[in-house]
Amino acid sequence: MKQQVIVVHGGTTFETYDDFLSYLRSNQIDLDWLRCRIGWKRNLQKDLGENYDVILAEMPNKNNVKYLEWAIYFNKLIQLCDEELILIGNSLGGIFLIKFLSENFIKKKIKALILVASPFDDVNSDESLGDFKLSDNFDLVRNQCEKIFLVHSKDDNVVDYGEVEKYKNVLPEAKVLLFEDKGHFGQEKFEEIVELIRDLVF
Numbered sequence: 001m002k003q004q005v006i007v008v009h010g011g012t013t014f015e016t017y018d019d020f021l022s023y024l025r026s027n028q029i030d031l032d033w034l035r036c037r038i039g040w041k042r043n044l045q046k047d048l049g050e051n052y053d054v055i056l057a058e059m060p061n062k063n064n065v066k067y068l069e070w071a072i073y074f075n076k077l078i079q080l081c082d083e084e085l086i087l088i089g090n091s092l093g094g095i096f097l098i099k100f101l102s103e104n105f106i107k108k109k110i111k112a113l114i115l116v117a118s119p120f121d122d123v124n125s126d127e128s129l130g131d132f133k134l135s136d137n138f139d140l141v142r143n144q145c146e147k148i149f150l151v152h153s154k155d156d157n158v159v160d161y162g163e164v165e166k167y168k169n170v171l172p173e174a175k176v177l178l179f180e181d182k183g184h185f186g187q188e189k190f191e192e193i194v195e196l197i198r199d200l201v202f
Contacts, residue, residue, distance in 0.1 A: 001082070002050075002051055002052055002053040003051060003052050003053070003084070003086065003111075003197075003201045004052075004053045004054075004055060004081055004082045004084070004085050004086070005044070005048070005052055005053070005054045005055065005085075005086045005087075005088065005197060006055045006057055006077070006078075006081065006085055006086070006087050006088070007041050007044065007054065007055065007056050007057065007088045007089075007090065007093075008057045008059060008074070008087070008088065008089045008090065008093030008094075008096055008097055009041065009056070009057070009058075009059065009062065009090055009091075009093050010062075010090050010091025010092040010093050010094075010117075011059065011061075011062035011063065011065040011091075011092045011093075012062070012063055012064065012065065012092070012127070013064065013065040013066070013067075013092065013128065013129060013130035013131070013132055014064060014128055014130055015128045015130055017064075019128070020063075020064045037188070038188060039186060039187070039188060040185065040187055040188060040189055040190035040193065041056060041090065042056065043188060043189060043190075044190075044193070044194070047189065047190075047191075047194045048194055048197060048198070051201070052197070052201075053082075055077075055081070057073075057074065057077055057093075059073055059074070059093070059096075060073055065092060065130070065132075066130070066131060067096070067099065067130070067131040067132050068131070070096055070100075071100055071104075074096075074100060075104070078106055078108065081108065082108075083108055083109055084108070084109045084111055085108050085109070085110055085111065086110075086111050086112045086114070086197060086200060086201075087110055087112070087113050087114065087145075088114045088116065088193070089113075089114070089115050089116065089118055090116045090117065090118075090185070091116070091117050091118060091119070091158065091159060091184065092118075092119070092129075092132065093118070094115035094116060094117070094118025094119075095115075095118050095119050095120065095129065095132050095134065096132065097113060097115070098113075098115070098118070098134060098138075098141060099132060099133075099134055099135070101113070101140065101141045101144055101145070102134065102135050102136075102137040102138060102140050102141050103135060103137065103140075105140065105144065106144065109146070110144050110145045110146065111146050111147065111200055111201075112145065112146060112147040112148070112149060112197075112200050113141070113145040113147070113148045113149070114148075114149045114151060114193070114196070114197075115148070115149065115150050115151065115167070116151045116152075116185055116193070117151065117152055117153070117156055117158065117159045117184050117185050118150075118152075118159065118163065118167075119159045119163050120134070120163040120166035120167055121133065121134070121163075121166065138170045138171055141171065142171060142173065147175070147200065148171055148173065148174040148175070149174065149175050149176075149177060149196065150164050150167050150168070150171075150174050150175070150176045150177070151176075151177045151179075151185075151192075151193070152164045152176070152177075152178055152179070153178070153179040153180065153181065153182035153183055153184070153185065154178065154179070154180050154181075155180065155181055155182070155183055156182075156183055156184050156185075157183060157184065158184040159184065161178070164176055164178065177192060177196070179192075
């Protein structure tokens with residue numbers, strides 16, 4: 001049987017709809033960001049090979065994310081998946097998975113939870129996390145996940161790498177993969193993640 005890997009992408013969230021409209025009015029459009037390109041998440045199936053089944057969770061409303069909307073969608077998705085999973089959360093997708101697993105028990109075996117460039121809170125950030133603020137029930141997270149990995153880069157200009165230490169304080173068993181120069185992980189290939197996943201399975 002193929003190993004299923006579920007990847008939850010990032011997004012932006014706001015305290016209010018007016019904040020979202022203000023962002024739309026003031027935010028500069030970057031044509032380079034909008035040009036067609038394939039990032040590491042879309043390359044993951046090809047890079048892992050035929051023994052894996054990579055599911056890219058296309059979560060709703062990624063430009064003005066509401067936690068409840070994502071939780072409803074993810075809960076439906078998880079019911080369709082195999083009994084053994086590897087979960088990857090990128091950026092806001094990472095804090096979403098932590099929040100979801102701290103508030104819900106899922107009847108699946110989570111072989112690993114991998115958080116890539118994930119915020120912990122918005123204390124040292126100009127960006128709000130809206131209703132993604134975490135509860136304190138991290139025991140439920142660790143009880144559901146066999147292994148937890150924190151992946152971050154010191155030069156990330158979106159999520160400060162100090163967030164890793166906050167996660168380590170509440171999830172001390174988590175292993176850290178820290179890079180110097182990968183930014184917010186916008187690259188086409190992510191060989192280290194590929195090797196990490198392969199090491200978990202074989």
